Amino acid sequence: MKPQPPASGGAPSATEPASPPSVTAQLPLSLRPPPDQRLETFVAAPEGVLDQLCALAHGTHADWLYLAGPAASGKTHLLLGVCAAAREAGRRAAYLPLAAAAGRLREALDAMEGHDLLALDGVESIIGRRDDEVALFDAHNRARASGTALVYAARQAPDALAPGLPDLHSRLSQCTRIVLEPLDDDGRREVLRTRALRRGWTLEDAALDWLLRRVGRDLAGLTALLDRLDQASLAAQRRVTVPFLRQVLGAVAP
Structure with missing residues (x-):
């Protein structure tokens, strides 16, 4: 349900504090x-x-x-x-x-x-x-x-x-x-591989292993990275490989 915009009525007076947003x-x-x-x-x-x-x-x-x-x-x-x-x-x-x-x-x-x-x-x-x-x-x-x-x-x-x-x-x-239980590494790989395919590119095993080892295992953070990698891959017209990951994510991965 989309909230309705408030009715116009001017700014509140100096003696009447503004009502907190709904x-x-x-x-x-x-x-x-x-x-x-x-x-x-x-x-x-x-x-x-x-x-x-x-x-x-x-x-x-x-x-x-x-x-x-x-x-x-x-x-x-x-x-x-x-x-x-x-x-x-x-x-x-x-x-x-x-x-x-x-x-x-x-x-x-x-x-x-x-x-x-x-x-x-x-x-x-x-x-x-x-x-x-x-x-x-x-x-x-x-x-x-x-x-x-x-x-x-x-x-x-x-x-x-x-x-x-x-x-x-x-x-x-x-x-x-x-x-529910958190996914193991195999489950994380499957999630990332599937979501990459939905974006139109393949995330190979070597790249998946690099991400899990160097970036971390937090699935929400890894999934958010896919959008960044998607844009970088399109801009560079390159496949998402380990060298490409090092180039794009070197600042965040040790």
Whole structure:
């Protein structure tokens, strides 16, 4: 849902402080997922998970889902992917990073009323904030009553999060739980190789090994590098080889 621009009315007076910008004007409620982050591009998903998410996106899966896993395990990828799948099926879907709405979560969730699917990322970021926990609990109940599908993601399972609101813990625990693990090096190679192919070029094994050894294993950072390499390769009209990587990334790689 795109936020509406504020009505014109002149600048606030010197004695009347300007109202803070609405949280809905700052959050990607209807963020268009990047093309790399689709259900079909997810590597090494636990058995049956993609089918569950696809069914939820199309409205044929009754159970809500809770994705639990550490950083770099692919939670955000799957949330953005299920939103993309829902929109392709003609349904209204919105993704919300809860950390960006912490302290004003009720306003953000109210702005998402009327969607067919909500993907709520980073539940751990609002735990311990009483008002936000109550807002999430209320939104959960409204979604259940209206038939809106919910997909949660957090670094920990509900029991480990231990929200201060017992009823919220109960609601989160009722969701079907999916546990994700970070990719190993083979999985990282497959992700990078596939995303390079989507950009129209091949990332060979020697170049992949060099990137993992010299640049690091953080998948988000490695994926971001692909755009830089794509532009540099096009500009130089060269293949992405180890010598080319040394030339382009020498300043960031030891």
